Amino acid sequence: MLVYFLIIVPVLALSFMAFSYWQERAYRRKPFYRLSDVGWQRHVPPPDAELLHSVALLGDIGAVATDGTDPVMRMVQHWQQQAGEKGTMVFLGDNIYPIGLPEVGNRHRDTAEARLNTLLQSIKSYPGQGIFLGGNHDWLKGREGGHEQLLRQERYVLEHLQQPNSYLPPNGCPGPSCLQLAEGLLLVVINTQWFVQRGFKPLGSKYGCPYSDIEEFFLSLNKLLKRNTHQRVLIVGHHPLYSNALHGGKFTIKQHLFPLTALHKRFLIPLPIFGSVYPFYRKMFGAYEDMSHRKYKKMRKRLLRIFHKFDNLIYVGGHDHNLQHFEVQGNHYIVSGSGSKLAFVKKGGRATFAVEALGYFVINYYSNGQVWMECRITSDTSETGLLVFRKRV
Structure with a gap:
């Protein structure tokens, strides 16, 4: 009996893994749509509505090609031509891989x-505006000394752009910083990395922050949103609040079987069963950058508790290297983190849309008060890219 058990259980486990792997191979790189959004192509903004403002949301673009061949930046040029001076480019953090902007002499500096x-040149040549915010890599991958690393990047951006709101929130403070993009459309920027950062984090007037107690941040955010229920509010931060990808605890079968590929993609050493320990740890306890980590979990809980009081919000983050959309309690949550890197995203769950492809989301605000979301991905056949999802939000 024991012999049958020792044979049947591994065979069933391997069969399940093989089937799951086949399923993942079948849908990876293909867009997923919630059933009610399958016919998204039929829905378009009213032709008589004037575009008042357009926001390109570029996440995790820190591995951008610098020779003019970058496919995402070529798509951005097309968006710039369409939006003109009515556009805002928002870089959602992880603007420079692997460790942000180090000091002169560091091997990563050049x-x-x-x-x-x-990235700066794409803003200088554009009549609209550009805004940067910091991600975990810009903060030295969340390690000690991250604040100095972030300030170095902030100073560099401000010096070269000469625009006062080009790096928000200022000084590495938690925020919230707000900017009126158009009448009826408000941008709010949150420094989510502050909440999960290890080591020193600025707070108080000594460091240019408006308050010395982090509880005042949540009070300020709640008051800000309460004062602006009459308009649409676009909130941006580096970390997503919903995700079907790595930082949300979702892993591929390959990652379970070959866990050492987390260190390097060539470490294809099969470790079945034992290999699931690492994904289980990331899902249940998490690294500092994961939703399951206690700091991230606490931040997410506090933010959602505030956001769920309102129904005029769109929250956009990066961090996970894919494109996702969720609709929860009347608000919209977007992951736009595939500006230069790609990673697996699981279909289904609470997501209305998901795709593993290079690209970004655009938020368009029209004269009739409507707000439309578009997802654009790169294409081998067109520099303007492909529109793979559109929805009124």
């Missing part, structure tokens, strides 16, 4: 500076 200059 590459980092070239990548940041590429």
Whole structure:
């Protein structure tokens, strides 16, 4: 009996993994749509509505090509031509891989500076505006000394753009910072990395922050949203609040079987069963950048508790290297983190849309008060990219 058990159980487990792997292979890189959104192409903004403002949401673009061949930045050029001066480019953090902008003499400095200059040039040549916010990589991957690393990047951006609101929130403070993009459309920027950062985090007037107790941040955010229920509010931060990807605890079968690929993609050493320990840990306890980590979990809980009081919000983050949309309690939550890297995203769950592809989301605000979301991905056949999802939000 024991022999049959030792044979049947591994065979069933391997069969399940093989089937799951086949399913993942079948839908990876293909867009997923909630059933009610399958016919999204039939829905378009009213032709007589004037575009008042357009926001391009570019997440995790820190590995951008610096020789002019970057496919996402070529798509952005097309968006710039369409939006003109009525556009805002928002870089959602992880603007420079791997560790932000280090000091002069560091072995990563030349590459980092070239990548940041590429992003800055895309703003300088554009009549609209550009806004940066910091992600975990910009904060030295969340390690000690991250604040100094972030300030170095902020100073560099402000010096080269000469625009007062080009890096928000200022000084590495938690925020919230707000900017009126158009009549009826407000942008709110939150420094989500502050809440999960290890080591020093600025707070208080000594560091240019408006308050010395983090509880005042949540009170300020709640008051800000309460004062602006008459208009649409676009909130941006680096970390997503909903995700069907790595930082939300979702892993591929390959990652369960070959866990060492987390260190390097060539470490294809099969470790069945034992290999599931790492994904289980990330899902249940989490690294500092995961939703399951206690700091991230606490931040997410506090933010959602506030957001669920309102129904005029759109929250956009990056962090996970894919494109996702969720609709929860009347608000919309977007992941726009595939500006330069790609990672697996699981279909279904609470997501209305998901795709593993390079690209970004655009939020368009029209004269009739309507707000439409678009998802654009790169294409081998067109520099303007492909529109793969559109929805009124």
